[in-house]
Amino acid sequence: MPITADPALDESVQTALTACGVTPSMLGGDHEVTTPLTGQTVASVNMASVDDVSAAIERADVAFRTWRDVPAPERGQVVKRWGELLTEHKVDLAVLVQAEAGKVTSEALGEVQEMIDICDFALGQSRMLYGRTMPSERPGHRLMETWHPIGVVGVISAFNFPVAVYSWNTALALVAGNTVVWKPSPATALCSLATDALLARAIAECGAPSDIHQLVITNPESAAPILDDPRVALVSATGSTRMGKEVSPRVAARFGRYLLELGGNNAAIVTPSADLDLALRGIAFAAVGTAGQRCTTMRRLIVHESIADDLVERLISAYGTLTIGDPRDEKTLVGPLINEASFTAMQDSLDQARAEGGKVITGGRRVLADENPGAYFVEPAIVRMPRQSQVVHTETFAPILYVMTYSSLDEALEMHNAVPQGLSASIFTQDITEAEIFLSARGSDCGISNVNIGTSGAEIGGAFGGEKETGGGRESGSDAWKAYMRRATNTINYSGELPLAQGVEFL
Numbered sequence: 001m002p003i004t005a006d007p008a009l010d011e012s013v014q015t016a017l018t019a020c021g022v023t024p025s026m027l028g029g030d031h032e033v034t035t036p037l038t039g040q041t042v043a044s045v046n047m048a049s050v051d052d053v054s055a056a057i058e059r060a061d062v063a064f065r066t067w068r069d070v071p072a073p074e075r076g077q078v079v080k081r082w083g084e085l086l087t088e089h090k091v092d093l094a095v096l097v098q099a100e101a102g103k104v105t106s107e108a109l110g111e112v113q114e115m116i117d118i119c120d121f122a123l124g125q126s127r128m129l130y131g132r133t134m135p136s137e138r139p140g141h142r143l144m145e146t147w148h149p150i151g152v153v154g155v156i157s158a159f160n161f162p163v164a165v166y167s168w169n170t171a172l173a174l175v176a177g178n179t180v181v182w183k184p185s186p187a188t189a190l191c192s193l194a195t196d197a198l199l200a201r202a203i204a205e206c207g208a209p210s211d212i213h214q215l216v217i218t219n220p221e222s223a224a225p226i227l228d229d230p231r232v233a234l235v236s237a238t239g240s241t242r243m244g245k246e247v248s249p250r251v252a253a254r255f256g257r258y259l260l261e262l263g264g265n266n267a268a269i270v271t272p273s274a275d276l277d278l279a280l281r282g283i284a285f286a287a288v289g290t291a292g293q294r295c296t297t298m299r300r301l302i303v304h305e306s307i308a309d310d311l312v313e314r315l316i317s318a319y320g321t322l323t324i325g326d327p328r329d330e331k332t333l334v335g336p337l338i339n340e341a342s343f344t345a346m347q348d349s350l351d352q353a354r355a356e357g358g359k360v361i362t363g364g365r366r367v368l369a370d371e372n373p374g375a376y377f378v379e380p381a382i383v384r385m386p387r388q389s390q391v392v393h394t395e396t397f398a399p400i401l402y403v404m405t406y407s408s409l410d411e412a413l414e415m416h417n418a419v420p421q422g423l424s425a426s427i428f429t430q431d432i433t434e435a436e437i438f439l440s441a442r443g444s445d446c447g448i449s450n451v452n453i454g455t456s457g458a459e460i461g462g463a464f465g466g467e468k469e470t471g472g473g474r475e476s477g478s479d480a481w482k483a484y485m486r487r488a489t490n491t492i493n494y495s496g497e498l499p500l501a502q503g504v505e506f507l
């Protein structure tokens with residue numbers, strides 16, 4: 001497939017890399033990094049071998065022995081400085097996120113803002129790695145728990161949030177006293193190098209051990225030591241459910257810990273009382289934002305039969321106003337798909353939907369192909385389905401919104417929870433009873449459940465993650481830090497006697 005070279009893009013990528021501290025020696029190698037904006041190659045990098053990955057684990061393990069003894073608030077200073085550097089280089093890093101992941105400018109900047117936010121959060125957390133004390137049943141005894149670092153954390157990340165997800169993991173893992181080995185998606189190697197270079201600078205300026213972070217850009221095969229090496233205490237893996245199915249049994253086989261953030265198939269229920277103007281905006285952002293390439297993208301709309309035609313008409317009109325194209329253009333709302341395979345997968349799902357009785361009522365076609373033969377821009381699609389058929393149960397990583405109708409809330413909830421994934425959910429309603437049922441034990445079965453906002457665009461303060469095939473992990477805010485630490489329960493006897501618990505007598 002021919003590509004359209006864009007020298008301005010090459011130049012902006014090189015400028016951003018240099019500004020973030022990526023030196024020419026870090027570039028050049030056997031892996032070509034292409035941009036979804038045009039399809040052109042913007043740089044090349046070296047792919048790490050199995051031995052390189054093992055060596056990175058070794059270095060991180062050695063550094064851990066020093067880092068674990070550094071007081072947590074002092075560890076927080078590294079993350080604080082990283083956040084400052086990310087703030088300073090927000091635009092540079094966003095340029096790289098945009099070039100590699102194809103995000104529109106505000107979303108690329110938003111991704112970096114998320115990194116800055118988690119650094120703030122983790123800095124505070126570095127003074128709040130709280131353990132509890134509990135009343136002991138024995139006189140003269142104290143019962144308490146302490147939280148300790150676990151060791152090397154392996155972070156595997158996906159192309160669509162190429163740097164934010166890494167920072168959620170790393171900011172918390174570092175304040176927890178761990179060291180990190182990061183395997184990003186090779187598709188987003190450049191923003192990974194830039195993120196890593198900024199962290200290296202923060203570490204150096206704070207006088208922390210240089211090996212507490214390791215970057216290994218590589219393919220799944222060469223990443224094997226991250227899964228298999230017992231020195232990697234936790235593998236935090238973000239990506240497809242297919243990837244999670246490969247990774248988790250390998251880590252479990254050696255009794256390692258894993259934290260999985262996998263695919264979603266997120267739905268909104270729209271009830272008769274919903275504010276349709278608000279619902280429309282919430283649905284459009286969640287279904288179309290990032291060209292449907294978020295794990296939290298809204299893929300299913302379950303609408304009460306009395307309002308479905310009206311809502312669908314409004315959605316078709318809203319979709320008609322979307323600007324699709326070069327994400328660097330401020331007016332653009334929908335950038336490219338990541339690659340041709342993604343476009344093909346979208347077309348295959350639309351064909352399957354038609355075969356299962358669905359009707360594509362808007363979108364689905366490739367656009368701008370003549371001007372951009374190497375890029376895959378698509379019109380976001382809306383498909384009315386007679387029922388929640390097989391294709392609706394799968395995650396297609398592209399902007400397809402399947403619309404189904406319901407007549408009772410119980411029926412809507414049953415449809416909502418019938419898919420194998422369990423990441424994010426929404427209800428649009430003005431009826432407090434419906435909202436509370438949706439959030440109750442018999443409501444949404446997802447890790448994230450919202451009222452009157454869409455399924456995507458989470459803040460870092462809450463725990464992020466989902467149930468079922470989404471993997472069960474939680475990252476980012478709330479008490480997600482506990483996943484990166486081990487808990488020890490301590491009993492201290494200052495009684496001078498040796499009373500046994502449960503009244504047991506011995507000797």
Ligand code: NAD
Nearest residue numbers: 157158159184185220223239240243246261262263264295
């Ligand atoms: P992917 O599964 O193809 O790749 C994700 C990462 O896993 C990449 O770094 C890849 O190289 C690596 N990988 C794949 N197989 C591996 C193996 N056997 N061993 C080691 N590493 C392996 O996913 P993608 O296309 O990059 O991203 C899109 C997917 O990620 C979607 O399914 C999306 O829903 C999911 N995702 C989930 C979340 C979440 O928080 N739940 C966030 C972002 C993306």
